[in-house]
Amino acid sequence: MSRVGAGVLPPAAGLLSRAFWFACDHPLPVLGLGLLGTAPAAALLLLFLREALLAVFTSGEGVAGLLPLASGLAAVSFLRFPFRLALARFMAAGPGGSVGQSARFALVHLPAALLYGALSTLGWVLGAVLLLPLALAFSATLAFHRFAATGLTAWEALGDAWRVPTAGLALRLGATCGALVVVVFLVLWTSPGAALGLAEWLVRADVAALREALGPGAPAWTAAALVLSLTAGELLWTLAFGLLAADWQRLTEGSDLAAALDLLEARPATAGEAFE
Protein backbone atom coordinates (compact mmCIF):
# COMPACT_ATOMS: atom_id res chain seq x y z
CA MET A 1 0.00 0.00 0.00
CA SER A 2 1.16 3.48 -0.81
CA ARG A 3 1.79 6.34 1.54
CA VAL A 4 -1.11 8.72 2.13
CA GLY A 5 -0.78 12.22 0.73
CA ALA A 6 -0.87 15.00 3.35
CA GLY A 7 -3.78 16.58 1.47
CA VAL A 8 -6.27 14.00 2.74
CA LEU A 9 -5.56 14.83 6.40
CA PRO A 10 -8.14 17.02 8.14
CA PRO A 11 -7.18 20.45 9.52
CA ALA A 12 -5.76 20.51 13.06
CA ALA A 13 -8.33 23.03 14.31
CA GLY A 14 -11.20 20.84 13.05
CA LEU A 15 -9.76 17.77 14.79
CA LEU A 16 -9.31 19.64 18.08
CA SER A 17 -12.81 21.03 17.88
CA ARG A 18 -14.21 17.52 17.32
CA ALA A 19 -12.03 16.24 20.19
CA PHE A 20 -13.48 18.89 22.50
CA TRP A 21 -17.06 17.97 21.58
CA PHE A 22 -16.27 14.26 21.94
CA ALA A 23 -15.08 15.00 25.50
CA CYS A 24 -18.29 16.97 26.13
CA ASP A 25 -20.39 14.05 24.84
CA HIS A 26 -18.59 11.45 26.99
CA PRO A 27 -17.38 13.40 30.02
CA LEU A 28 -17.11 10.57 32.54
CA PRO A 29 -15.00 8.06 30.56
CA VAL A 30 -12.84 10.73 28.96
CA LEU A 31 -12.17 12.70 32.14
CA GLY A 32 -11.93 9.57 34.32
CA LEU A 33 -9.40 7.75 32.14
CA GLY A 34 -7.64 11.00 31.28
CA LEU A 35 -7.23 12.13 34.87
CA LEU A 36 -6.19 8.67 36.08
CA GLY A 37 -3.67 8.37 33.29
CA THR A 38 -2.15 11.80 32.96
CA ALA A 39 -2.68 13.68 36.22
CA PRO A 40 -0.19 11.65 38.34
CA ALA A 41 2.55 12.07 35.73
CA ALA A 42 1.81 15.80 35.40
CA ALA A 43 1.84 16.23 39.18
CA LEU A 44 5.15 14.38 39.49
CA LEU A 45 6.64 16.47 36.65
CA LEU A 46 5.72 19.66 38.49
CA LEU A 47 7.12 18.25 41.73
CA PHE A 48 10.36 17.39 39.94
CA LEU A 49 10.65 20.88 38.44
CA ARG A 50 9.90 22.45 41.83
CA GLU A 51 12.52 20.32 43.56
CA ALA A 52 15.03 21.04 40.81
CA LEU A 53 14.49 24.79 41.12
CA LEU A 54 14.67 24.61 44.93
CA ALA A 55 17.82 22.51 44.84
CA VAL A 56 19.53 24.76 42.34
CA PHE A 57 18.43 28.27 43.22
CA THR A 58 17.63 28.17 46.93
CA SER A 59 19.87 25.62 48.56
CA GLY A 60 22.54 25.60 45.87
CA GLU A 61 22.79 21.80 46.06
CA GLY A 62 23.64 19.58 43.13
CA VAL A 63 21.10 17.68 41.06
CA ALA A 64 22.28 14.15 41.92
CA GLY A 65 19.67 13.95 44.69
CA LEU A 66 16.92 14.30 42.08
CA LEU A 67 17.75 11.00 40.39
CA PRO A 68 15.15 8.90 42.30
CA LEU A 69 12.45 11.47 41.54
CA ALA A 70 13.40 11.55 37.83
CA SER A 71 13.39 7.77 37.72
CA GLY A 72 9.97 7.62 39.41
CA LEU A 73 8.62 10.23 37.02
CA ALA A 74 9.80 8.14 34.05
CA ALA A 75 8.05 5.07 35.49
CA VAL A 76 4.78 6.95 36.14
CA SER A 77 4.87 8.42 32.64
CA PHE A 78 4.74 4.87 31.21
CA LEU A 79 1.74 4.02 33.39
CA ARG A 80 -0.27 6.61 31.44
CA PHE A 81 -0.36 4.38 28.42
CA PRO A 82 -2.66 1.58 29.62
CA PHE A 83 -5.21 4.28 30.52
CA ARG A 84 -4.74 5.89 27.13
CA LEU A 85 -5.21 2.50 25.45
CA ALA A 86 -8.46 2.06 27.35
CA LEU A 87 -9.57 5.49 26.14
CA ALA A 88 -8.55 4.61 22.57
CA ARG A 89 -10.58 1.40 22.79
CA PHE A 90 -13.55 3.32 24.17
CA MET A 91 -13.35 5.70 21.20
CA ALA A 92 -12.99 2.85 18.70
CA ALA A 93 -15.92 0.91 20.18
CA GLY A 94 -18.34 3.70 19.29
CA PRO A 95 -21.75 4.04 20.94
CA GLY A 96 -21.71 0.43 22.17
CA GLY A 97 -18.46 0.85 24.12
CA SER A 98 -18.21 0.73 27.89
CA VAL A 99 -15.47 1.79 30.26
CA GLY A 100 -15.31 -1.68 31.83
CA GLN A 101 -14.76 -3.44 28.51
CA SER A 102 -12.20 -0.83 27.47
CA ALA A 103 -10.31 -1.23 30.75
CA ARG A 104 -10.31 -5.01 30.29
CA PHE A 105 -8.96 -4.57 26.77
CA ALA A 106 -6.16 -2.35 28.07
CA LEU A 107 -5.30 -4.88 30.77
CA VAL A 108 -5.17 -7.76 28.26
CA HIS A 109 -3.02 -5.71 25.91
CA LEU A 110 -0.73 -4.22 28.57
CA PRO A 111 2.46 -5.27 26.69
CA ALA A 112 1.32 -3.44 23.55
CA ALA A 113 0.38 -0.36 25.59
CA LEU A 114 3.81 -0.32 27.24
CA LEU A 115 5.55 -0.93 23.90
CA TYR A 116 3.77 2.05 22.37
CA GLY A 117 4.60 4.02 25.53
CA ALA A 118 8.29 3.20 25.15
CA LEU A 119 8.29 4.00 21.41
CA SER A 120 6.39 7.22 21.88
CA THR A 121 8.58 8.32 24.79
CA LEU A 122 11.77 7.50 22.89
CA GLY A 123 10.42 9.48 19.95
CA TRP A 124 9.74 12.50 22.14
CA VAL A 125 13.05 12.32 24.03
CA LEU A 126 15.21 11.78 20.94
CA GLY A 127 13.06 14.23 18.98
CA ALA A 128 13.71 16.91 21.59
CA VAL A 129 17.37 16.71 20.58
CA LEU A 130 17.36 15.54 16.95
CA LEU A 131 13.83 16.58 15.75
CA LEU A 132 13.44 13.75 13.20
CA PRO A 133 12.55 11.01 15.77
CA LEU A 134 9.43 13.04 16.59
CA ALA A 135 7.90 11.25 13.58
CA LEU A 136 8.21 8.00 15.56
CA ALA A 137 6.28 9.53 18.47
CA PHE A 138 3.52 10.73 16.14
CA SER A 139 3.26 7.41 14.29
CA ALA A 140 3.22 5.47 17.57
CA THR A 141 0.36 7.67 18.80
CA LEU A 142 -1.67 6.98 15.65
CA ALA A 143 -0.75 3.27 15.68
CA PHE A 144 -1.97 3.11 19.26
CA HIS A 145 -5.50 3.99 18.12
CA ARG A 146 -5.21 1.74 15.07
CA PHE A 147 -4.27 -1.13 17.38
CA ALA A 148 -7.27 -0.42 19.60
CA ALA A 149 -9.67 -0.31 16.64
CA THR A 150 -8.53 -3.38 14.68
CA GLY A 151 -7.23 -6.91 15.08
CA LEU A 152 -3.74 -5.93 13.93
CA THR A 153 -0.68 -6.74 16.02
CA ALA A 154 1.27 -3.86 17.54
CA TRP A 155 3.92 -3.97 14.78
CA GLU A 156 1.37 -4.27 11.96
CA ALA A 157 -0.50 -1.24 13.33
CA LEU A 158 2.76 0.70 13.54
CA GLY A 159 3.60 -0.15 9.93
CA ASP A 160 0.10 0.88 8.90
CA ALA A 161 0.31 4.20 10.77
CA TRP A 162 3.70 4.89 9.18
CA ARG A 163 1.91 5.32 5.84
CA VAL A 164 0.22 8.49 7.10
CA PRO A 165 2.51 11.56 7.09
CA THR A 166 1.38 12.88 10.45
CA ALA A 167 4.38 15.14 11.13
CA GLY A 168 2.91 18.40 9.79
CA LEU A 169 -0.51 17.80 11.30
CA ALA A 170 0.96 16.66 14.64
CA LEU A 171 3.19 19.73 14.88
CA ARG A 172 0.17 21.99 14.29
CA LEU A 173 -1.85 19.96 16.81
CA GLY A 174 1.00 20.17 19.34
CA ALA A 175 1.36 23.93 18.92
CA THR A 176 -2.40 24.45 19.31
CA CYS A 177 -2.57 22.12 22.32
CA GLY A 178 0.38 24.00 23.89
CA ALA A 179 -1.40 27.32 23.42
CA LEU A 180 -4.60 25.82 24.84
CA VAL A 181 -2.72 24.54 27.91
CA VAL A 182 -1.52 28.09 28.62
CA VAL A 183 -5.01 29.54 28.13
CA VAL A 184 -6.70 26.84 30.26
CA PHE A 185 -4.09 27.35 32.99
CA LEU A 186 -4.59 31.12 33.06
CA VAL A 187 -8.38 30.75 33.16
CA LEU A 188 -8.30 28.09 35.90
CA TRP A 189 -5.65 29.89 37.91
CA THR A 190 -7.32 33.29 37.93
CA SER A 191 -11.05 32.36 37.91
CA PRO A 192 -11.52 31.56 41.62
CA GLY A 193 -9.63 34.71 42.65
CA ALA A 194 -11.74 36.82 40.30
CA ALA A 195 -14.96 35.20 41.54
CA LEU A 196 -13.94 35.77 45.17
CA GLY A 197 -13.05 39.40 44.41
CA LEU A 198 -16.44 39.88 42.81
CA ALA A 199 -18.21 38.30 45.78
CA GLU A 200 -16.25 40.52 48.15
CA TRP A 201 -17.12 43.63 46.16
CA LEU A 202 -20.78 42.77 45.53
CA VAL A 203 -21.95 41.29 48.81
CA ARG A 204 -19.11 42.35 51.12
CA ALA A 205 -18.39 38.69 51.84
CA ASP A 206 -15.39 37.77 53.97
CA VAL A 207 -13.30 35.71 51.54
CA ALA A 208 -9.87 36.02 53.12
CA ALA A 209 -9.71 32.34 54.13
CA LEU A 210 -10.92 31.15 50.73
CA ARG A 211 -8.51 33.47 48.94
CA GLU A 212 -5.61 31.84 50.80
CA ALA A 213 -6.67 28.45 49.41
CA LEU A 214 -7.91 29.37 45.92
CA GLY A 215 -6.35 32.73 45.05
CA PRO A 216 -3.66 33.08 42.37
CA GLY A 217 -1.05 33.28 45.14
CA ALA A 218 -2.05 29.93 46.67
CA PRO A 219 0.59 27.30 45.80
CA ALA A 220 -1.87 24.39 46.05
CA TRP A 221 -4.33 25.96 43.62
CA THR A 222 -1.54 26.98 41.24
CA ALA A 223 -0.29 23.37 41.21
CA ALA A 224 -3.82 22.01 40.70
CA ALA A 225 -4.44 24.43 37.81
CA LEU A 226 -1.14 23.40 36.20
CA VAL A 227 -1.94 19.68 36.55
CA LEU A 228 -5.46 20.12 35.18
CA SER A 229 -4.33 22.21 32.21
CA LEU A 230 -1.53 19.76 31.31
CA THR A 231 -4.03 16.89 31.57
CA ALA A 232 -6.50 18.73 29.34
CA GLY A 233 -3.79 19.35 26.74
CA GLU A 234 -2.77 15.69 26.61
CA LEU A 235 -6.39 14.56 26.53
CA LEU A 236 -7.15 16.75 23.53
CA TRP A 237 -4.01 15.46 21.81
CA THR A 238 -5.03 11.83 22.42
CA LEU A 239 -8.64 12.40 21.35
CA ALA A 240 -7.54 14.20 18.18
CA PHE A 241 -5.40 11.23 17.14
CA GLY A 242 -8.28 8.88 17.96
CA LEU A 243 -10.57 10.85 15.68
CA LEU A 244 -7.92 10.82 12.96
CA ALA A 245 -7.67 7.02 13.26
CA ALA A 246 -11.46 6.80 13.06
CA ASP A 247 -11.23 8.34 9.58
CA TRP A 248 -8.93 5.55 8.47
CA GLN A 249 -11.09 4.21 5.69
CA ARG A 250 -11.45 7.65 4.15
CA LEU A 251 -7.70 8.25 4.52
CA THR A 252 -6.68 5.01 2.83
CA GLU A 253 -9.19 5.40 0.04
CA GLY A 254 -7.71 8.82 -0.51
CA SER A 255 -4.26 7.30 -0.69
CA ASP A 256 -5.40 4.70 -3.19
CA LEU A 257 -6.99 7.37 -5.36
CA ALA A 258 -3.82 9.48 -5.16
CA ALA A 259 -1.74 6.43 -6.09
CA ALA A 260 -4.07 5.69 -8.99
CA LEU A 261 -3.80 9.26 -10.23
CA ASP A 262 -0.01 9.11 -9.91
CA LEU A 263 -0.01 5.95 -12.01
CA LEU A 264 -2.31 7.58 -14.53
CA GLU A 265 -0.01 10.59 -14.82
CA ALA A 266 2.96 8.29 -15.25
CA ARG A 267 1.20 6.51 -18.13
CA PRO A 268 -0.25 9.32 -20.28
CA ALA A 269 -0.34 7.16 -23.41
CA THR A 270 -2.57 4.56 -21.76
CA ALA A 271 -4.81 7.29 -20.38
CA GLY A 272 -5.14 8.82 -23.82
CA GLU A 273 -6.08 5.48 -25.30
CA ALA A 274 -8.77 5.06 -22.69
CA PHE A 275 -10.63 8.09 -23.91
CA GLU A 276 -10.39 7.20 -27.58
Place this chain on the structure above:
Amino acid sequence: MTPILPTRACRNHPARPGLGVCPSCSSVVCEECSIRVDGILHCRACQVSAVAAPDRPRWRSLSAVLPALVLLPVAWGAVTLLLQGLAGALALVGSWLREAG
Protein backbone atom coordinates in the same frame (compact mmCIF):
# COMPACT_ATOMS: atom_id res chain seq x y z
CA MET B 1 -11.37 -1.09 -23.68
CA THR B 2 -8.57 -0.07 -21.30
CA PRO B 3 -9.89 1.03 -17.88
CA ILE B 4 -9.57 4.76 -17.25
CA LEU B 5 -8.16 4.33 -13.77
CA PRO B 6 -5.58 1.59 -13.22
CA THR B 7 -6.68 -0.80 -10.50
CA ARG B 8 -4.79 -2.61 -7.74
CA ALA B 9 -4.61 -6.37 -7.80
CA CYS B 10 -6.33 -8.52 -5.19
CA ARG B 11 -4.08 -9.66 -2.35
CA ASN B 12 -5.04 -13.29 -2.82
CA HIS B 13 -5.55 -13.27 -6.60
CA PRO B 14 -2.89 -11.14 -8.29
CA ALA B 15 -4.55 -11.59 -11.69
CA ARG B 16 -7.84 -10.07 -10.52
CA PRO B 17 -8.49 -6.36 -10.03
CA GLY B 18 -9.22 -5.29 -6.45
CA LEU B 19 -12.73 -4.27 -5.51
CA GLY B 20 -11.83 -2.34 -2.37
CA VAL B 21 -9.63 -1.97 0.70
CA CYS B 22 -10.31 -3.81 3.96
CA PRO B 23 -10.51 -1.25 6.80
CA SER B 24 -9.00 -3.73 9.27
CA CYS B 25 -5.91 -5.03 7.46
CA SER B 26 -5.74 -2.41 4.66
CA SER B 27 -5.27 -5.04 1.98
CA VAL B 28 -6.83 -4.84 -1.47
CA VAL B 29 -9.37 -7.61 -2.08
CA CYS B 30 -11.45 -8.78 -5.03
CA GLU B 31 -15.16 -9.59 -5.00
CA GLU B 32 -14.61 -13.21 -4.01
CA CYS B 33 -12.34 -12.29 -1.10
CA SER B 34 -14.57 -9.52 0.25
CA ILE B 35 -17.74 -9.34 2.27
CA ARG B 36 -19.96 -6.37 3.08
CA VAL B 37 -21.00 -5.77 6.69
CA ASP B 38 -23.35 -2.84 7.28
CA GLY B 39 -22.51 -1.57 3.81
CA ILE B 40 -18.77 -1.51 4.55
CA LEU B 41 -16.47 -3.80 2.63
CA HIS B 42 -14.17 -6.09 4.67
CA CYS B 43 -11.81 -8.84 3.60
CA ARG B 44 -13.12 -12.32 4.38
CA ALA B 45 -10.01 -13.24 6.35
CA CYS B 46 -10.53 -10.39 8.85
CA GLN B 47 -14.25 -11.01 9.06
CA VAL B 48 -13.77 -14.74 9.65
CA SER B 49 -11.07 -14.18 12.26
CA ALA B 50 -13.25 -11.57 14.01
CA VAL B 51 -16.27 -13.90 14.13
CA ALA B 52 -14.73 -17.35 14.47
CA ALA B 53 -11.73 -16.58 16.63
CA PRO B 54 -12.70 -14.00 19.23
CA ASP B 55 -9.73 -15.02 21.37
CA ARG B 56 -7.20 -14.07 18.73
CA PRO B 57 -6.97 -10.44 19.91
CA ARG B 58 -5.92 -11.68 23.33
CA TRP B 59 -2.78 -13.14 21.81
CA ARG B 60 -1.84 -10.42 19.37
CA SER B 61 -0.07 -8.52 22.16
CA LEU B 62 2.34 -11.40 22.68
CA SER B 63 4.55 -10.15 19.87
CA ALA B 64 4.91 -6.91 21.84
CA VAL B 65 6.18 -8.52 25.06
CA LEU B 66 9.84 -8.92 24.11
CA PRO B 67 10.21 -5.53 22.37
CA ALA B 68 8.47 -3.88 25.33
CA LEU B 69 10.86 -5.57 27.76
CA VAL B 70 13.82 -4.31 25.72
CA LEU B 71 12.55 -0.82 24.90
CA LEU B 72 11.01 0.11 28.26
CA PRO B 73 14.34 0.23 30.16
CA VAL B 74 15.89 2.14 27.25
CA ALA B 75 13.06 4.69 27.26
CA TRP B 76 13.16 4.81 31.07
CA GLY B 77 16.87 5.61 30.97
CA ALA B 78 16.37 8.19 28.23
CA VAL B 79 13.67 10.03 30.20
CA THR B 80 15.75 9.95 33.39
CA LEU B 81 18.78 11.21 31.49
CA LEU B 82 16.77 14.01 29.87
CA LEU B 83 15.32 15.10 33.22
CA GLN B 84 18.72 15.01 34.88
CA GLY B 85 20.10 16.98 31.93
CA LEU B 86 17.36 19.54 32.39
CA ALA B 87 18.12 19.81 36.10
CA GLY B 88 21.84 20.04 35.29
CA ALA B 89 21.16 22.91 32.88
CA LEU B 90 19.17 24.66 35.62
CA ALA B 91 22.08 24.12 38.02
CA LEU B 92 24.43 25.68 35.49
CA VAL B 93 22.18 28.73 35.11
CA GLY B 94 21.84 28.91 38.92
CA SER B 95 25.57 28.87 39.52
CA TRP B 96 26.08 31.44 36.75
CA LEU B 97 23.47 33.71 38.31
CA ARG B 98 25.04 33.32 41.76
CA GLU B 99 28.44 34.22 40.38
CA ALA B 100 27.00 37.20 38.50
CA GLY B 101 25.01 38.33 41.57
